[in-house]
Structure formats: structure tokens, C-alpha cells
Amino acid sequence: MSTTATATAAPETQPTRIRERSDVHRQIRLVVTFAIATALCIFFALAVDDPNVRYILGERVTKEFQPKDLNGSWVAWLAVAVSAVALVLAAVNRFPRGAAGVVLGVLVGLMFYLGFLMWVYADQGEGFTAAITNPIPGTIRIATPLVLGALAGVLCERAGVINIAIEGQFLAGAFFAAIAASLAFQPYTGLLGGILAGVGIAALLGVFALRYQVNQVVLGVVLVALASGLTSFLLGQIPGDPDVKQYFNEPPTLPQLRIPGLADIPVVGAALFDQTVLVYLMYLSVALVTFLLYQTRWGLRVRSVGEHPKAADTVGIKVNRTRWQAVLLGGVFAGLGGAYYTVGSTGAFDRDVSAGTGFIALAAVIMGRWHPLGATAAAVFFGFMLNLQTQISFVDKLPSELLGAVPYLATIIAVAGFVGRVRPPAADGEPYVKS
Amino acid sequence: MSDVSVQEPAKSPPPERKGEAREEGNRWAAYLPTIKTTVAAVVLALLIGALLIIFSTPRVIESLKYFFSYPWDFFKFAGIAVWDGYTALVKGSVGSWNSIERTLERAAPLICAGLGVSLAFRSGLFNIGAQGQMLAGAIAAGYVGFHFDFPPGLHLLLAAVAAIAAGAVWGGIAGWLKAATGAHEVISTIMLNYVARFLMIYLLGKELFQRPNSNDRLSPPPAESATFPQVFGVHTGVLLAFLAALGVWWLLERSTTGFEMRAVGANPSAAATAGMHVQRTYFLAMALAGALAGLAAVMQILGQQDSLTENVAGTVGFDAITVALLGRATTLGPVLGGLLFGALSSGGLAMQAAAGVPPELAQVLQALIVLFVAAPALVRGVLRVKAEGDGGTVLAKGWGG
Structure with missing residues (x-):
């Protein structure tokens, strides 16, 4: 035999x-x-x-x-x-x-x-003046909202709530940051407005996902549509009269703050430490979320309700209360990320100003395997690729339209070649009902 | 695995013997709560929409200034504004043959793309890529449509087949990547959307796709021989959308492949244990979803005779996700959802033209309707109705793994 x-x-x-x-x-x-x-x-x-x-x-x-x-x-x-x-x-x-x-x-x-x-x-010939510039400043700038959005996603999803609505949080955050900053003639109140709006969408997410147990994938897609529709609707309600408009949608933008000492480090110093306060908040947020999730009792609870809510409940952890906290805290970061698109960069809010970057932040969450540092790395990688694309579009060696696709292709290659199969938190997307 | 929910159908009647007629009646009774909550959801959404209309009408806002001395004006103007808005919505969507035509034409691509998203859902895949798949299909349909010269019927057939094939390839890439490397379909479909967009922009800049004597990024319209003939003012491609729904129903509910898809969607590990090809099913589901999105592009290009631009797909690809979710990933669902969204979109235009209501309101209404439909507990809470069973479907609920 x-x-x-x-x-x-x-x-x-x-x-x-x-x-x-x-x-x-x-x-x-x-x-x-x-x-x-x-x-x-x-x-x-x-x-x-x-x-x-x-x-x-x-x-x-x-x-x-x-x-x-x-x-x-x-x-x-x-x-x-x-x-x-x-x-x-x-x-x-x-x-x-x-x-x-x-x-x-x-x-x-x-x-x-x-x-x-x-x-x-090379080979650019005589009279050509373009020069390779330092990629770090542009990368950091582009990556800032992506990192903040990805952190929001990581916090929600480690607690077991799927957050596809990052794009919606960006839009709401961007809109209300512009309003708050314009009303007060003060860019820093814009950050507050952004945070409040981000938390507002997060609260909607919480109410429907945790209180009414709506399918969270549906919910996320709907919240994006709702935020996009509402912000466009409200934008249309702002009168075009310049005298009135300046109180609503002409926000001052955040100034660049130079951190003395650190900014003098060659090559990276000016790139990392001569930025707006939003970028510094981003650095802090990455450290904070990583510390919270992996070094504190609260973080352990968050991760446990995301992996096995029943076991967590058995040892006395309030599952839905913990999830609420994680979702709302995530809203703070996503709202800050949204504020980048108005007070953090160009100023006025425009229809769908974040242009789908919330979905890229979502991709960064998955690519970073639901870990704050991994998601940050993925977001920075994406920012780097977007920055590279804008850099080399000055040189007409390659058609600029095709170069536009490079960051996205690079992400596909990175995901297919190196990240591969990923494992989400076990209870991601499952409402917990005490039996 | 735990990423899929099976909503139990209504509790079966007590085990006594019952007549056949009674059984039939119970089946309908099981769906009644779903219909009730859906209608209630639409009404709730319209109520919130009414508030938005009221507070976006200048006359109503003005009357608030003297609300306490003469409140009647406020209620009168508010009532008029809401009545005008919603009658325009109804008239613009189903009020005349003209508006029904527009509703149908707008619904057709939504139905096709929604079916594609829905099919992927049933297989446990979250397809955000309908937009990119539509663009790929549109490129193919447009190219065959305006570049070649075939006899009428054949030209249409070739252009449609090319679009469907291109959509299938675009969707199939994501499916193949998932099957071969485990790359998550959410990431790859999002990225492929952008790639398709830039491919479209690139091609429109080429002489091959550029409309002569035009400086915009715009292609020539498809040739007459490659467009659907019009019957009563509606292009006959709309029929194809309903046929596609029938085909998807047959595939999912009556064929072996469809059974495998549903099994993989419900529990990939169990399906693999039962000897099904999980990876092949992923590929097949994504390719079919892409083909259906390609069919949606056929509706746009060969049905409505749109020229290629970078915005040719509009927001159909993303609305398709909402349509599929509204339809709870059943087969009939996306058809009804697509019709509803088509009506709202065509009525939204009329609302803007006739009553000056901002067009974004239609988008807000769509989102609210889906939100309330997805939250039966909320609607029941508002209406103080007791919980009853829901119609059972299987819907991908998590990220899969």
C-alpha cells in the first residue's frame, strides 16, 4: 500500500x-x-x-x-x-x-x-534649470491628513467599529474648520471647529452602529454621502456677497511655526520642524495613539473589545462604552485631518475638497495592518509617492497624466507584493448585544 | 468566519399543520415589516428634507424675523416651499412620460453597477471599484463606438462586448490580486479607480481619442450605428439592465457557480472545506462585478450617447454602492434602489429648476433614505412599532480576511 x-x-x-x-x-x-x-x-x-x-x-x-x-x-x-x-x-x-x-x-x-x-x-540639456528638491517637506505636508485619518480608522477598528466614513469626517471637519476660522478671524479656532465636526460625524457613527446596530459598511458609505451632500448644500447657502462671505468661508490659514534648534538640523530639520501646528499635532497624535493602544489599560480594553467583546464583557469591561470612547476619540483626529484641507492649506472650503483622500486613509489603515505605526508608515509612503509625482511632473520626460497614476499603482504593488493577506480585528464590524 | 451576518427570516409559524394558502400568506407577511420600515424610512427622510427646504428658502427665513408677531407667514411660506419642492420632485421623476424616460435612463446604469457591487457583496467582497470599472468600460465602448465602422447591429454588439470585457478585466485584476497575493480588494479597487481615471485623462489627450476641433478633453460621440435604438424616447439599453438583473438572479439563486459564490461569501473556510475553489470564486465574482459595471458604462455611452470625458461616470460608481446596500444585496433590491435613485436624481434636477431647491438636496435625501432603511431599529423606535422579523439576506459585514 x-x-x-x-x-x-x-x-x-x-x-x-x-x-x-x-x-x-x-x-x-x-x-x-x-x-x-x-x-x-x-x-x-x-x-x-x-x-x-x-x-x-x-x-x-x-x-x-x-x-x-x-x-x-x-x-x-x-x-x-x-x-x-x-x-x-x-x-x-x-x-x-x-x-x-x-x-x-x-x-x-x-x-x-x-x-x-x-x-x-539627467539629459535635460542646456538651459534647463529644474533641480531635484528635498522630498521630505512635501511628503510630510501631503501625509499629514492621511496619517490623522488613518489614526482615526485604527482607533475605531481596533475597538471593533468599521469606519469607512473617514472621508465624511474629513469633509465635515474641513467645512466647519473654515467656518469657525472665518467667524473668529483666527485659524486656531478652525482646528476646534474641525475637531467638533469630526466628533459630530463620529457620534452619528456611534449612534447608528452601536445604538441601532446598523451594518457598519453601509453606515460608513452613507455617512460619506451625507457629509458630502450636506457640506455642498451648506456651501450653497453661503451668500456670494463678499461682505457676508468673509465671515463664513474666507478663513485665515495656519502660519508656519519654526521650532528653534530642531529646525537647524541639516536636510531633515527644516523639513520636519518648520511646519504648521497641524503637522506637529500629527506627530503627537501618532505617539499618543500608539501609547494609548499599547501601553495603557484603556488601550488593552479597546483592543479586547475589538477582538472578543464577549470575553471582555465577561471580565467586566463595558463593551459599548469603550467602543464609544474609541469612536469619539477617533473623530478628534479625523476632524483635525479634515481641517488640513481648509485652514491647514489653501483656505476656503470647496465642494468635495478632500477629493477622496479619506478612502486612501482607509487603505492606509488596512495596509498598515490596523497598527497605528503601520498605518502611519503606509500614509507616509503614499504621501511620498504623491509628492514624487508632483516633483517629476515638472520634467516632461514622462507624460504627466500617466505619472498621476504612479502613487496608486505603487500602492497596489506594495500591497500585492509585500503586505499580502491581512487579518482585521476579529470582531471588527460586529455589533455587541449583551445576551 | 464571523464577518457575515445571516438575518433570520421571520419566526416560522407554530408547528401545527396549515393549508397551502396560509403558507403562501405567511411568506408575504414575512416581507411586510420590511416594506413597512422601508416606506417609513423614505417618509422620515422626506420629513428631514422638508426641514432643509424650509431653512434654505429666503422667504421663509425672512418671515422668521417677525415670527412672534405674525407666525402664520412662517408656516404658510414654509408649507408653500415644501409643497413646491416635493411636487416638482414627483413631477420631475414620474409626472410625465418625459420625466419617466429620464428616470429610466438615469436608473439603468445605477441598476447595472449596483448589481455588480451586490454580486461581489454576496461573495464576501467589498467592491468599491465600480467607478474605475465603469471608466474602463467607457474607454472601450467609446473607442469601438467612434473609431470603427461596422454595420449598425454588429457595431453596437461589438462596442457593448468590448465595454463589458474591459470592465471585467478591470474588476478581474482586483479579484486576481486578492486570489493570488491576498491583497485586500478594498485597497486595490480604490487604487484602480484612480488608475482608470488617469488612464482616461491620458487617452483623452491623445489624438486617437481627441475630438477634432476641440481643445477640451473630449472624445467624439459614438457613431449612430453603435447606439441603442430609441423606443418611445427611451433607449432600448434600459431593457438590458432589467435582463441583467434577471441574469444575476439566475446566477446567484439557481446555478452552481452562484451557490459557490454565496457559500464563499457566507463562510469562506466552510466553503473551502466543502471543496469549493475560494480563490477562483473571488476572481470570478470580481470579474463579473466588473462586467456589470462595464454594462453600466454601455448604458452611459451607447445608450445616452455621452462622449468620453474624465467625468463620464459621474458619481454612478459610488452611488452604485449605496444602491446595492439599499437593496440589501438581494437581486431585486438594486433594481428598486436604482429606480428610486434614478427618480431622485431626475426629480432633483426638476426641483432645482422649478422650485429653486439646491440640487445637493437630492443627494442628502438619498443618503438619509439609505441610512433609515439600514436602521430598522431606529425607524421602529420612532414609529413605536414592535420588532418583527426582517427578510433574510446575507451581506458582507466586515473586512473578510
Whole structure:
């Protein structure tokens, strides 16, 4: 019989030769990725004829930040070398795991980015003045609302309430931030207005999800439609008369605050610490949410009602009260994120001003595996890609319309290639009814 | 797994023997509460809408200034404003043959795309990508529609098939990514929406798609031979939307594939244990959802003869999600939901034209109706009705895993 044959043969086969399928898949995935990266880097390096590239480390060319010259092909070949090393490591299945693997992966990504930039910016010929600028300031600016929205999503969903309404919270936050700031002629009251509006939508989410046990996916989609409709409706109610309008929808914007000392760090200092107060609040929020969720008793309770509400209830945790707290606290962050779109950037509210970024924040929550730091990393990655797209659209080497799709394609590749299957909190989306 | 809720149908009658007629009556009785709460939800939404109309009418606001000396004016003007608004809404949606035509034409793409979202829901997938799938379909339909020259019937058929295939490919990408790598469909469909949008913008900038003598990003309209013939002023593509609903019903309720889809949607682990191909079902469901969204694009391009622009899909792709949810992911649901939304959208225009009510109000009404329909507990609480059973459907409730 074949079963007895395999049974006797089993001890003879060497156990080391049997590899888990997931391990094989990981190797294949890494080899394919790095092979593509290396091939593209070689292409970039070979395609550079005139290696003279100008770069600046500040945000724009000023007297103190004069563009400097750089040998582009040298950088491009360095990118080839780094990705080739990673390819070899992956091919012999020695690519490190854990933190070292992440660091090496990010390094390869950065070198690929540099090689790509060299390819885009080299060969620009005489009289061309564009220079590579520091990507960090733009990235931080774009990522701020995404991070705040993603934090709101993480808080809600770790407590077991699905929040698709981040976009709705953004819109309400943006609108009421503009109103509050215009009424008071004071941008900081705008932040307060944004927070109140974000909490307001969160309260609606709470009432319908927790009190009336509405299907939370339905609820989220509806709240987005409601917020979009209501803000457009209310915007239409603001009279066009400039004398009246200035009290409603002409908010002053947040000034940039320079943190002395920290802002003088070369390269990253001015980028990270010469921003509006909203950006600093974002840094604080990431630390706060991570601390709350993982270091406090309250955070443990939040996570437990999101994973197993019945067990939590059994040990005396008030499930719905904890969920309410998490949802409302999430509303604070989402409302702040919404305020970015009016007082934090351009000022006046416009119809659907957040343009679907709430859904990108939602994607960041899932991509970051429902962890505040993961979601932040995903949001920053997305901000980086959006910033890259605006940077290289100045150079007409690639059609700008197709470049617009780059951040979204990059996200798909990142999710399909590296994040893969994710596991949501076990009780996410399930209303808890005490029996 | 626990990401799907099965709402139990009404409690079955006590186990005594009953006549056939009685059984039939009970089946209808089981649906009665659903119908009651839905109607109540619509009424509630209209009441809140009335408040919005009242406080957006300048004359009513003016009369508030002397409310305490002469309150009658306020109530009179408020009544007139609400009456004008809602009669315009009814007239603009079903009041005349003209408005019925418009309602049907607006409902057709919503029904198709809503069916697609609904089909994915039943398979446990949350398809936010109807918008992108519609754009992909529109690109294909438009290209075949204006670029080639075929005899009338064949041209229409080819253009429609191209659109459906393009939508299926776009949806299938998300399904394949989920099956092959586990990439979450919510992320990939959101991202593919943007990619489709930029692809559309890019193509419209090309000579191939550019309308001659135009500086806008606008394609030529589809050729006459590739459009649906008009019957009584309605393009015959609308029929196709209802046929599609019938097809989806057959697929989900009567075919083996549909059974697998529902099983995977209800419990993927159990379905896998029973020997069903979960990954293949995910791919198939997303591809079919995309095909239906492509059909929605057919309605827009070959039915209403829209030219390609970057906004050709409007908000249909997102409204489709609400339509599907309003229909509780049944098959008849999206049809009724699509008709209701079509009526609201065509009536909303009339409301703006006739009564000066802002067009956003229709959007607010749509959202409120869905909100109240989704919250039967709230409606019952307001109406002080006791809880009874709801019609049972299976609806994806969580993120899946």
C-alpha cells in the first residue's frame, strides 16, 4: 500500500529539504521584485548620457540654498549595485528577516527611487534649470491628513467599529474648520471647529452602529454621502456677497511655526520642524495613539473589545462604552485631518475638497495592518509617492497624466507584493448585544 | 468566519399543520415589516428634507424675523416651499412620460453597477471599484463606438462586448490580486479607480481619442450605428439592465457557480472545506462585478450617447454602492434602489429648476433614505412599532480576511 510505503520512507528523507510553501513563495516574490528592480536600475544607469544633475537640499532655490551638481550616473550605478546585492541575497534565500529585512528593503527602495530620479533629471540639456528638491517637506505636508485619518480608522477598528466614513469626517471637519476660522478671524479656532465636526460625524457613527446596530459598511458609505451632500448644500447657502462671505468661508490659514534648534538640523530639520501646528499635532497624535493602544489599560480594553467583546464583557469591561470612547476619540483626529484641507492649506472650503483622500486613509489603515505605526508608515509612503509625482511632473520626460497614476499603482504593488493577506480585528464590524 | 451576518427570516409559524394558502400568506407577511420600515424610512427622510427646504428658502427665513408677531407667514411660506419642492420632485421623476424616460435612463446604469457591487457583496467582497470599472468600460465602448465602422447591429454588439470585457478585466485584476497575493480588494479597487481615471485623462489627450476641433478633453460621440435604438424616447439599453438583473438572479439563486459564490461569501473556510475553489470564486465574482459595471458604462455611452470625458461616470460608481446596500444585496433590491435613485436624481434636477431647491438636496435625501432603511431599529423606535422579523439576506459585514 502506498500509505505504508511513505510511512517507512519518511525518516529517510532529510527534513531540511522540506520547506514551507510560504517560505518558497516569499523567496519567489523577493527574487522577482529585486530582479525587476535591478533590471530597471541597469536601464536607468545605461540610459544616462549626460550625467550632470542639479539638486538642492531645501524646498526651493534661494540665496542660501544654491543648487549643487551631482554625477547622476554614479548614483544610478550605485542603485544597480544595491539592488543586485539584494537580488543575490534573495536568490540564495539569505535575505534577512525582521527589522534587518525591513531596513534592507527600504534601502533598496530608496536607491531605486534615486536611480529613477537620476534617469528623469539627467539629459535635460542646456538651459534647463529644474533641480531635484528635498522630498521630505512635501511628503510630510501631503501625509499629514492621511496619517490623522488613518489614526482615526485604527482607533475605531481596533475597538471593533468599521469606519469607512473617514472621508465624511474629513469633509465635515474641513467645512466647519473654515467656518469657525472665518467667524473668529483666527485659524486656531478652525482646528476646534474641525475637531467638533469630526466628533459630530463620529457620534452619528456611534449612534447608528452601536445604538441601532446598523451594518457598519453601509453606515460608513452613507455617512460619506451625507457629509458630502450636506457640506455642498451648506456651501450653497453661503451668500456670494463678499461682505457676508468673509465671515463664513474666507478663513485665515495656519502660519508656519519654526521650532528653534530642531529646525537647524541639516536636510531633515527644516523639513520636519518648520511646519504648521497641524503637522506637529500629527506627530503627537501618532505617539499618543500608539501609547494609548499599547501601553495603557484603556488601550488593552479597546483592543479586547475589538477582538472578543464577549470575553471582555465577561471580565467586566463595558463593551459599548469603550467602543464609544474609541469612536469619539477617533473623530478628534479625523476632524483635525479634515481641517488640513481648509485652514491647514489653501483656505476656503470647496465642494468635495478632500477629493477622496479619506478612502486612501482607509487603505492606509488596512495596509498598515490596523497598527497605528503601520498605518502611519503606509500614509507616509503614499504621501511620498504623491509628492514624487508632483516633483517629476515638472520634467516632461514622462507624460504627466500617466505619472498621476504612479502613487496608486505603487500602492497596489506594495500591497500585492509585500503586505499580502491581512487579518482585521476579529470582531471588527460586529455589533455587541449583551445576551 | 464571523464577518457575515445571516438575518433570520421571520419566526416560522407554530408547528401545527396549515393549508397551502396560509403558507403562501405567511411568506408575504414575512416581507411586510420590511416594506413597512422601508416606506417609513423614505417618509422620515422626506420629513428631514422638508426641514432643509424650509431653512434654505429666503422667504421663509425672512418671515422668521417677525415670527412672534405674525407666525402664520412662517408656516404658510414654509408649507408653500415644501409643497413646491416635493411636487416638482414627483413631477420631475414620474409626472410625465418625459420625466419617466429620464428616470429610466438615469436608473439603468445605477441598476447595472449596483448589481455588480451586490454580486461581489454576496461573495464576501467589498467592491468599491465600480467607478474605475465603469471608466474602463467607457474607454472601450467609446473607442469601438467612434473609431470603427461596422454595420449598425454588429457595431453596437461589438462596442457593448468590448465595454463589458474591459470592465471585467478591470474588476478581474482586483479579484486576481486578492486570489493570488491576498491583497485586500478594498485597497486595490480604490487604487484602480484612480488608475482608470488617469488612464482616461491620458487617452483623452491623445489624438486617437481627441475630438477634432476641440481643445477640451473630449472624445467624439459614438457613431449612430453603435447606439441603442430609441423606443418611445427611451433607449432600448434600459431593457438590458432589467435582463441583467434577471441574469444575476439566475446566477446567484439557481446555478452552481452562484451557490459557490454565496457559500464563499457566507463562510469562506466552510466553503473551502466543502471543496469549493475560494480563490477562483473571488476572481470570478470580481470579474463579473466588473462586467456589470462595464454594462453600466454601455448604458452611459451607447445608450445616452455621452462622449468620453474624465467625468463620464459621474458619481454612478459610488452611488452604485449605496444602491446595492439599499437593496440589501438581494437581486431585486438594486433594481428598486436604482429606480428610486434614478427618480431622485431626475426629480432633483426638476426641483432645482422649478422650485429653486439646491440640487445637493437630492443627494442628502438619498443618503438619509439609505441610512433609515439600514436602521430598522431606529425607524421602529420612532414609529413605536414592535420588532418583527426582517427578510433574510446575507451581506458582507466586515473586512473578510
